[in-house]
Amino acid sequence: MRAVVFQGAEEPMTVEDVDRPEPDDDGILVETEACGICRSDWHAWRGDWEWIGVMPQPGLVFGHEPVGRVVEVGDNVDRFAVGDRVTNPFNLGCGSCHHCRDGRGNICETSIPMGFVPFQTGAFAEYYSVRNADFNAVTLPEEVDPVDVAGLGCRFATAFHGLVHRVDVTPGDWVAIHGCGGVGLSAVHVADALGANVIAVDLSAEKLARARDLGADRTVEVGAVDDVPQAVKKFTESSRGADVAVDALGIAETCRNAVNSLGKGGQHLQIGMTTSEEGGEVSLPVDTMVTDEREFYGAYGIPPNEYDEIFRMMGTGKLEPGRIVSETVSLEEVPGVVEGLGDYETVGIPVCDGF
Ligand SMILES: [Zn+2]
Numbered sequence: 515m516r517a518v519v520f521q522g523a524e525e526p527m528t529v530e531d532v533d534r535p536e537p538d539d540d541g542i543l544v545e546t547e548a549c550g551i552c553r554s555d556w557h558a559w560r561g562d563w564e565w566i567g568v569m570p571q572p573g574l575v576f577g578h579e580p581v582g583r584v585v586e587v588g589d590n591v592d593r594f595a596v597g598d599r600v601t602n603p604f605n606l607g608c609g610s611c612h613h614c615r616d617g618r619g620n621i622c623e624t625s626i627p628m629g630f631v632p633f634q635t636g637a638f639a640e641y642y643s644v645r646n647a648d649f650n651a652v653t654l655p656e657e658v659d660p661v662d663v664a665g666l667g668c669r670f671a672t673a674f675h676g677l678v679h680r681v682d683v684t685p686g687d688w689v690a691i692h693g694c695g696g697v698g699l700s701a702v703h704v705a706d707a708l709g710a711n712v713i714a715v716d717l718s719a720e721k722l723a724r725a726r727d728l729g730a731d732r733t734v735e736v737g738a739v740d741d742v743p744q745a746v747k748k749f750t751e752s753s754r755g756a757d758v759a760v761d762a763l764g765i766a767e768t769c770r771n772a773v774n775s776l777g778k779g780g781q782h783l784q785i786g787m788t789t790s791e792e793g794g795e796v797s798l799p800v801d802t803m804v805t806d807e808r809e810f811y812g813a814y815g816i817p818p819n820e821y822d823e824i825f826r827m828m829g830t831g832k833l834e835p836g837r838i839v840s841e842t843v844s845l846e847e848v849p850g851v852v853e854g855l856g857d858y859e860t861v862g863i864p865v866c867d868g869f
């Protein structure tokens with residue numbers, strides 16, 4: 515099968531013929547219809563995430579935001595049959611540890627990140643496998659367009675899981691989204707659907723315009739103000755600060771700006787993961803976080819059981835993940851798109867749909 519193959523950190527990736535993955539008795543083999551192209555692919559390609567154990571080796575096939583049709587089913591799989599359309603979270607659970615049993619498969623004790631390890635290769639390929647399919651795979655409504663939902667396993671879903679299940683967003687809350695890349699724009703759209711007053715923050719006027727299209731009520735252009743947290747606070751009543759702030763990028767500046775844009779009792783949601791610059795560490799104003807009782811939450815992917823909520827909101831048009839998609843490309847174009855994500859010029863989510 516044709517696949518995009520990693521050749522080493524910052525080496526050009528190649529499109530080659532490789533062996534199809536062979537799922538075990540608990541897994542399924544899926545023919546790829548679409549796969550989102552993500553900043554996480556770029557991080558892994560750069561060799562950024564050694565400190566969290568992501569050390570891709572040459573030969574790896576990336577791609578962790580897949581949609582496809584089942585073509586082979588392992589003997590132990592009950593819930594799926596050949597021909598079913600499926601998607602899955604990028605972080606695959608074991609299905610039996612206490613977190614998986616508790617509905618939190620995204621933080622499974624032995625979570626496997628698809629497309630980042632050699633024994634669970636990704637979907638920048640004609641076929642991919644999903645382990646523990648009964649637990650991890652999710653049936654996709656037949657009517658949804660594969661391109662529209664290709665970002666679901668990662669960026670859109672993480673924004674949804676974070677805003678709906680980690681922090682408390684109630685209608686009228688001020689929610690400040692720092693960073694309007696794919697995950698940030700997803701967060702803007704989800705927060706708007708939840709009835710929040712949304713403040714979008716970014717360096718790029720073009721991304722802010724997109725954020726306004728997706729429901730941002732106020733915007734802060736980072737280069738145009740002296741003090742980003744103050745500019746966010748000014749939009750809130752008596753400049754009291756945001757109720758919820760999201761770092762949707764993962765650099766020290768956006769993380770601190772987000773925390774500092776919160777009011778007393780506010781909640782920070784960290785979605786972006788850091789670059790080699792931070793190496794996983796960001797210093798924060800701990801004392802005022804204590805005295806203001808500001809809270810810090812992480813959101814990592816989505817458990818498979820939360821997809822239905824997204825599909826129901828898509829069914830009535832409240833959520834339209836396809837609106838975040840920026841372009842569709844062929845498998846041959848994937849290496850160039852991944853390698854180009856470092857310039858931060860992509861507006862929205864690029865999706866590969868040509869296999
Ligand atoms: Zn992703």
Ligand SMILES: [Zn+2]
Pocket residue numbers: 607608609610611612613614615619621622623624625
């Ligand atoms: Zn587990």
